[in-house]
Amino acid sequence: MKTKWPTVRLGQVLQLFNSSVPSSQLTEINLAGVYSFGRGLFKRGPMFPSETSYKTYNRLFTDDFVISQPKAWEGALARVTPEFEGWYLSPVFPTFRVLHERLEPKFLEWFCKRVAERGREGTFVQNVHRRRTALKKNLETRFLIDRQL
Numbered sequence: 274m275k276t277k278w279p280t281v282r283l284g285q286v287l288q289l290f291n292s293s294v295p296s297s298q299l300t301e302i303n304l305a306g307v308y309s310f311g312r313g314l315f316k317r318g319p320m321f322p323s324e325t326s327y328k329t330y331n332r333l334f335t336d337d338f339v340i341s342q343p344k345a346w347e348g349a350l351a352r353v354t355p356e357f358e359g360w361y362l363s364p365v366f367p368t369f370r371v372l373h374e375r376l377e378p379k380f381l382e383w384f385c386k387r388v389a390e391r392g393r394e395g396t397f398v399q400n401v402h403r404r405r406t407a408l409k410k411n412l413e414t415r416f417l418i419d420r421q422l
Contacts (some may be wrong), residue, residue, distance in 0.1 A: 311386035
């Protein structure tokens with residue numbers, strides 16, 4: 274007999290995590306970017322925070338998730354893989370911790386890639402005419418999880 278997977282909101286399995294570091298405390302950093310449609314992170318390379326107007330940068334930690342506020346509508350979200358540990362993103366990419374007792378980070382990564390590719394209703398890509406998606410709306414997105422994974 275099959276059991277139903279529970280439907281949860283992202284906000285029930287992800288917790289906003291403040292990983293910001295003041296630009297004044299940074300010299301040269303490795304800057305990452307987030308691909309659209311759930312394709313993960315990419316390396317932009319070294320840069321100097323003092324040459325930008327951002328007051329902080331978000332430090333990346335393995336298995337955290339980042340969501341692009343300007344491009345969340347097109348699935349610009351990613352799990353931080355070990356190769357990006359210690360890299361940085363600008364503050365327009367909020368960082369989230371996975372609640373490990375509720376969810377395996379690699380499952381959420383797989384799910385987000387699958388949903389972003391298909392552009393199903395009720396996902397980050399539900400309204401391609403929207404250019405900026407409210408963080409609160411992203412955390413209300415529902416999906417199925419299997420706590421046994």
